Amino acid sequence: MKNLVVVGQGYVGLPMALEAAKNGLNVVGLDTNDKIVKSLNDGQSHIDDVSNMELVSGRNNGYRATTDPSCIRNADVVVVCVPTPLGSEGGPDLIPVINSAKTIGANIEGETLCILESTTYPGTTEEIFAPEILKNLSSEKIKKTHIAFSPERIDPGNAKFGVKNTPKVVGGLTNEATELAVKFYSIFVNEVIAAKGAKEAEMAKLLENTFRHVNIALVNEMLRFSQELDIDLWNAIDCAESKPFGFMAFRPGPGVGGHCIPVDPNYLSHRVKAKLGYAFRMVELAEEINIAAPQYVATRAWRNLNDRRIAVNGAKILLLGVTYKENIADRRESPADPIYKRLASWGAEVSYHDPFVPTWTPKGSNATLENTENLKESVQSADLVILLQPHGSYDLHELVLWTNALLDTRGKLTESPSVERL
Numbered sequence: 558m559k560n561l562v563v564v565g566q567g568y569v570g571l572p573m574a575l576e577a578a579k580n581g582l583n584v585v586g587l588d589t590n591d592k593i594v595k596s597l598n599d600g601q602s603h604i605d606d607v608s609n610m611e612l613v614s615g616r617n618n619g620y621r622a623t624t625d626p627s628c629i630r631n632a633d634v635v636v637v638c639v640p641t642p643l644g645s646e647g648g649p650d651l652i653p654v655i656n657s658a659k660t661i662g663a664n665i666e667g668e669t670l671c672i673l674e675s676t677t678y679p680g681t682t683e684e685i686f687a688p689e690i691l692k693n694l695s696s697e698k699i700k701k702t703h704i705a706f707s708p709e710r711i712d713p714g715n716a717k718f719g720v721k722n723t724p725k726v727v728g729g730l731t732n733e734a735t736e737l738a739v740k741f742y743s744i745f746v747n748e749v750i751a752a753k754g755a756k757e758a759e760m761a762k763l764l765e766n767t768f769r770h771v772n773i774a775l776v777n778e779m780l781r782f783s784q785e786l787d788i789d790l791w792n793a794i795d796c797a798e799s800k801p802f803g804f805m806a807f808r809p810g811p812g813v814g815g816h817c818i819p820v821d822p823n824y825l826s827h828r829v830k831a832k833l834g835y836a837f838r839m840v841e842l843a844e845e846i847n848i849a850a851p852q853y854v855a856t857r858a859w860r861n862l863n864d865r866r867i868a869v870n871g872a873k874i875l876l877l878g879v880t881y882k883e884n885i886a887d888r889r890e891s892p893a894d895p896i897y898k899r900l901a902s903w904g905a906e907v908s909y910h911d912p913f914v915p916t917w918t919p920k921g922s923n924a925t926l927e928n929t930e931n932l933k934e935s936v937q938s939a940d941l942v943i944l945l946q947p948h949g950s951y952d953l954h955e956l957v958l959w960t961n962a963l964l965d966t967r968g969k970l971t972e973s974p975s976v977e978r979l
């Protein structure tokens with residue numbers, strides 16, 4: 558097992574390719590985007606979590622990128638890390654997966670292990686990925702083609718856990734495929750866990766993210782009635798967190814962003830409905846609650862202004878942090894977009910500050926905003942500041958000193974006359 562091809566050089570494929578190259582494998586990164594391929598070969602990373610220096614050392618370890626799928630002919634292992642965005646019917650859009658499988662089938666030569674890492678519903682590897690690889694192969698080649706699934710567990714911005722030290726789950730369509738996948742990942746991952754099969758490995762990933770989605774929805778819903786019951790849920794969560802077993806703290810927020818948590822659980826509910834005809838109610842309810850979170854923030858902003866006899870129409874509101882979580886630049890499914898839209902629809906003059914976002918066109922609006930130059934001035938002159946993502950570069954104490962009124966949607970600041978917690 559020396560020659561590896563990683564299909565898709567995004568935030569999942571590239572770090573894995575470089576880690577494998579670091580551990581002695583001959584690695585080719587296959588991507589359809591020739592600009593990305595060129596920049597990778599020039600040592601320019603397009604991934605926040607991969608520095609140019611890491612990329613250059615990857616190149617020195619023999620890593621190269623290409624758009625030419627014939628590289629698959631020499632591969633012992635091909636790993637597919639392509640996007641599976643939410644499709645129009647609520648399930649994953651599997652076109653990139655199908656195209657990758659077709660490409661593998663058209664170029665595969667000798668004994669090859671093919672692994673799908675893209676997040677999808679249980680059954681995809683067996684019912685879609687494998688048939689698209691195998692359908693035009695001779696029975697001889699089919700015997701030498703092993704297929705497995707292994708969920709990606711890349712956490713954007715996580716400085717502590719990376720490819721090597723995040724345990725890897727693998728599940729094959731055959732026991733031999735599982736064993737080969739364990740052997741492959743063990744070359745560059747400290748701990749590899751063999752699932753019963755591909756479906757269990759697919760389900761493990763969806764369970765991980767559905768667990769988060771549902772528990773975030775739980776505290777988001779509890780926050781609303783706690784506020785009306787004049788109970789400080791933030792403090793209650795801090796207290797509950799002292800329990801050393803059987804509890805994991807989640808905290809309310811302005812909404813659930815990213816391309817994992819708000820998306821992956823839908824794949825499961827879509828599959829259950831499509832195959833069994835009934836709803837996965839827990840996910841649907843969590844979805845309903847989390848989607849309403851940004852509107853709840855807008856309503857609390859309106860109430861904060863109203864309590865001070867300031868009309869929201871014409872009010873100057875500053876949003877701090879428009880990415881989907883702190884300390885990263887990723888804006889996918891960010892709650893800032895619906896919050897902006899709702900406040901602007903009420904006539905507020907909304908501006909923003911985010912060290913990671915130089916210009917911002919909120920989804921659903923045709924306004925393009927520039928990042929605020931002078932943070933202190935903007936905070937001081939705003940009728941209301943809304944802290945959405947507490948990026949590490951913010952000095953939260955300074956914000957409190959500067960602001961007339963701040964709505965803290967992350968429970969990071971102690972309440973004071975000028976600071977209201979969501």
Ligand code: SAJ
Nearest residue numbers: 709710711712773807808809810813814815817818881882
């Ligand atoms: N959020 C809350 N309250 C919480 C936790 C998160 O409102 O208590 C919000 C965040 O602000 C964000 C969204 O939910 O908008 C998702 O946050 P996340 O911490 O789950 O971060 P992600 O989306 O980057 O999730 C990734 C996932 N990694 C993979 O799918 C491989 C997830 O499985 C990880 O557990 C998560 O990172 C992590 O632990 O940071």
